[in-house]
Amino acid sequence: MNSITRKYTKTTKMSELIEADYRMLLLLSRLGISLGFGEMSIQAICKKYDIDADCFLFMANLQTNRSVYDYRAEFEKIGLDSVLLYLQKSHSYFIDRRLPHFRNALQNAISNLETNVQKIILRFFDDYSNEVNEHMQYENDTAFPYIFSLLGVEVGKDYNITVFEDHHSDIEGKMAELSRILTKYIQGDATSLTMTNVLIELHIIQEELDSHTFIEEELVIPRVKKIEGGKAKR
Amino acid sequence: MSNLKKTIAVAEMSYIIRKGLVYSLSQLPIVEKVVEWKDLENLSAQSIALRPDAIVINPMVLGRISKSEIRQRLKLDKKMVVIALVYNMIDEQFYRSYDAVIRINDSEANIENILTNALKNGNSSGSGQDDLSERETEILKSLVKGMSNKEIADHHNISIHTVITHRRNIARKLEIHSVSGLTIYAIINKLVDVNDVKY
Numbered sequence: 001m002n003s004i005t006r007k008y009t010k011t012t013k014m015s016e017l018i019e020a021d022y023r024m025l026l027l028l029s030r031l032g033i034s035l036g037f038g039e040m041s042i043q044a045i046c047k048k049y050d051i052d053a054d055c056f057l058f059m060a061n062l063q064t065n066r067s068v069y070d071y072r073a074e075f076e077k078i079g080l081d082s083v084l085l086y087l088q089k090s091h092s093y094f095i096d097r098r099l100p101h102f103r104n105a106l107q108n109a110i111s112n113l114e115t116n117v118q119k120i121i122l123r124f125f126d127d128y129s130n131e132v133n134e135h136m137q138y139e140n141d142t143a144f145p146y147i148f149s150l151l152g153v154e155v156g157k158d159y160n161i162t163v164f165e166d167h168h169s170d171i172e173g174k175m176a177e178l179s180r181i182l183t184k185y186i187q188g189d190a191t192s193l194t195m196t197n198v199l200i201e202l203h204i205i206q207e208e209l210d211s212h213t214f215i216e217e218e219l220v221i222p223r224v225k226k227i228e229g230g231k232a233k234r
Numbered sequence: 235m236s237n238l239k240k241t242i243a244v245a246e247m248s249y250i251i252r253k254g255l256v257y258s259l260s261q262l263p264i265v266e267k268v269v270e271w272k273d274l275e276n277l278s279a280q281s282i283a284l285r286p287d288a289i290v291i292n293p294m295v296l297g298r299i300s301k302s303e304i305r306q307r308l309k310l311d312k313k314m315v316v317i318a319l320v321y322n323m324i325d326e327q328f329y330r331s332y333d334a335v336i337r338i339n340d341s342e343a344n345i346e347n348i349l350t351n352a353l354k355n356g357n358s359s360g361s362g363q364d365d366l367s368e369r370e371t372e373i374l375k376s377l378v379k380g381m382s383n384k385e386i387a388d389h390h391n392i393s394i395h396t397v398i399t400h401r402r403n404i405a406r407k408l409e410i411h412s413v414s415g416l417t418i419y420a421i422i423n424k425l426v427d428v429n430d431v432k433y
Binding site: 116117119120121123124127173174177178180181185186 | 410411412415417419421423428431
């Protein structure tokens with residue numbers, strides 16, 4: 001997709017990062033970093049927002065340079081606690097901002113359809129949102145505190161990461177269905193960009209959720225298992 | 235013809251070989267879509283949902299395992315054809331259980347033949363783009379009205395097994411798997427009245 005591969009370092013200007021890959025705007029949004037950073041470097045911004053710069057760089061490289069970035073090796077070098085903070089921030093981004101924002105846009109885009117159809121589409125989306133919400137809430141309330149405690153001293157007796165793994169069900173499938181339904185069966189107005197924008201947003205959310213799940217399932221869980229193994233031996 | 239439109243997945247670690255194969259395959263008339271799987275851990279839900287008709291994979295990725303193990307490991311459904319991509323000197327035992335073998339020095343025409351034959355034998359279902367049959371539409375209506383498989387079977391005078399087959403085909407054709415998604419489909423297409431749906 002991108003013909004230019006650029007690796008980022010702490011001294012890279014934040015504005016250059018955005019220019020190199022506009023999707024980094026989403027990373028900033030997830031982390032709650034506001035725009036208007038002038039000439040500040042990644043490091044300076046991270047310091048300002050109290051974000052681990054290594055973790056930030058990892059997320060930026062993982063998302064734009066995945067094919068050339070040895071993310072598994074790099075992941076071992078960054079603090080698990082800062083990754084968890086990133087995931088928690090992402091949760092509130094999805095639940096409090098991303099999904100509600102999308103719901104408004106969706107509602108607007110389908111406002112010319114029959115009321116019944118509108119209702120049922122919104123209900124589908126709301127059910128989906130609730131599922132995401134429940135899932136992320138569970139991680140915030142149960143799984144993450146456990147991992148944090150693991151990073152401290154004790155192993156929680158009644159919980160291990162396998163429970164979390166089992167709990168980690170597929171929540172992206174429904175968004176893909178919604179996207180298909182809107183694309184295939186709703187006669188849109190060819191001159192209006194409203195539905196086009198909604199569909200693009202929907203695909204972006206899907207990508208963001210995919211990447212979020214990837215970090216949890218493929219990177220965090222294996223690392224936690226290793227820590228659990230190490231503690232059990234002692 | 236639906237059997238002209240095949241989706242092929244390529245699982246290969248080497249960038250150069252993967253890209254080359256993806257390009258070669260995409261040039262073949264029977265191929266509609268090629269998905270790249272860089273490594274198996276990376277299989278996103280999306281690529282699995284694409285349900286390829288065949289997967290071309292370097293046997294070294296999986297080691298010496300049986301065909302059923304391959305399917306298990308890759309979470310493939312039974313119909314998917316598994317083709318070995320062989321480009322180095324490896325023992326035949328590594329790819330004995332595969333449905334077909336593509337070698338690095340195979341010509342374009344050869345590759346096409348191998349693929350066509352493998353897909354024919356593999357009685358793969360093709361990536362459906364067909365409309366629902368009348369029967370399927372009727373069953374869809376019952377489904378979104380909240381009827382159970384048993385009730386649908388009784389209502390239409392067919393076996394539960396047939397109901398399940400129909401449901402599977404409906405989901406495959408529309409690419410909508412949840413009942414709530416099917417409900418939206420049914421209402422938009424005026425198959426049912428909103429007051430009749432369970433969801």
